[in-house]
Amino acid sequence: MPITRSIIDPQALQRAVPVSDVRRYWQAHPLLSYEGDTSETADFFLMLDDAKRQDSETFAFPYWAFDQWAGRDVLDIGCGPGWVSVQYADGDARVTSVDLTDTAIGLAKKHLALKDVSAKIGVASAENLPFPSNCFDLVVASGVLHHTPDCQKAITEAFRVTRPGGAGKITLYRKGILHHPLVFSVMLIVMRLLGVRHPGADLAKTSRTVDDFIRRYDGDDNPVGIGKSDADWVKDLTAAGWQVLGLEIHFFPLRFTPFPVVVRKIIHRFFDRYFGTMAYFRLRKPDTKSETDQPPKKL
Numbered sequence: 197m198p199i200t201r202s203i204i205d206p207q208a209l210q211r212a213v214p215v216s217d218v219r220r221y222w223q224a225h226p227l228l229s230y231e232g233d234t235s236e237t238a239d240f241f242l243m244l245d246d247a248k249r250q251d252s253e254t255f256a257f258p259y260w261a262f263d264q265w266a267g268r269d270v271l272d273i274g275c276g277p278g279w280v281s282v283q284y285a286d287g288d289a290r291v292t293s294v295d296l297t298d299t300a301i302g303l304a305k306k307h308l309a310l311k312d313v314s315a316k317i318g319v320a321s322a323e324n325l326p327f328p329s330n331c332f333d334l335v336v337a338s339g340v341l342h343h344t345p346d347c348q349k350a351i352t353e354a355f356r357v358t359r360p361g362g363a364g365k366i367t368l369y370r371k372g373i374l375h376h377p378l379v380f381s382v383m384l385i386v387m388r389l390l391g392v393r394h395p396g397a398d399l400a401k402t403s404r405t406v407d408d409f410i411r412r413y414d415g416d417d418n419p420v421g422i423g424k425s426d427a428d429w430v431k432d433l434t435a436a437g438w439q440v441l442g443l444e445i446h447f448f449p450l451r452f453t454p455f456p457v458v459v460r461k462i463i464h465r466f467f468d469r470y471f472g473t474m475a476y477f478r479l480r481k482p483d484t485k486s487e488t489d490q491p492p493k494k495l
Contacts, residue, residue, distance in 0.1 A: 206407035210420045213345045215296070215321060217419045222343075223297040225415055227276040230395030234277075237306050241277070247451065248279055255468050256446045259476050260365065265289040268333040273322050273354060274340030278304030285313035292332070294320035322350035327357045334358075336365045339447070339474060342422045343414070352436040355481060364438060364479030367447070369413070369423035374471055375406045392453055413473070426475050438479040447474040
């Protein structure tokens, strides 16, 4: 019997993608490159900072706690153009940053230099971190690990390099109410009517399924972009050994909508809190084996 589209698991197809394909895509399309010219570095970094502070990360600053890690060892996995690394370095943390591509590393180095802060930085895969176990007080991965084919391995690697008693801040694409089959169909119609279009992908017109929609968040040709329910991500995180202390819902960029700025500001907190596209997990690596055996806290 021939295999039909209906019985193919789209996430299984993404897990089969070679890491080299992921590297190739992000080498050509670094974060926000669809929105600005990365060769105009000063202007690009201003645009990046504005997009983070005024839109996608507006309500997440307490979660990141950039100023609370001074003198501590922080690893930024998948640093991209370096926005998160810059914030922790500016708060006097000892930052190490890695990314899969030379393009991102080059941008991050320029960003750090422009802001007059420093970090150790180099190319590495989230699935095979080049660090000994138990060497960072905080490991962060901002919207990154869902882009690697073996996401579970990346989550486990982040856990491995965190010191016992240390913290993790990992944000991942989530399937929420907007991705329910009935709601999803209506959402696509509304997006078409309003002319809502992500840079690099006309999601409402080209997406065939929820998984396809999520994968295309970062461009039509993005090879891997995995979304799961909050509960499924909790299972993956605890399977790696993490204690899940809690989660916040964020990341609902409104800059792609036709609404006036004043309207965006009024409705943004509501959309961010209830319809955010990413789960922001607060994690802890247990001090002892007995702590590892404890069930996760109920969220």
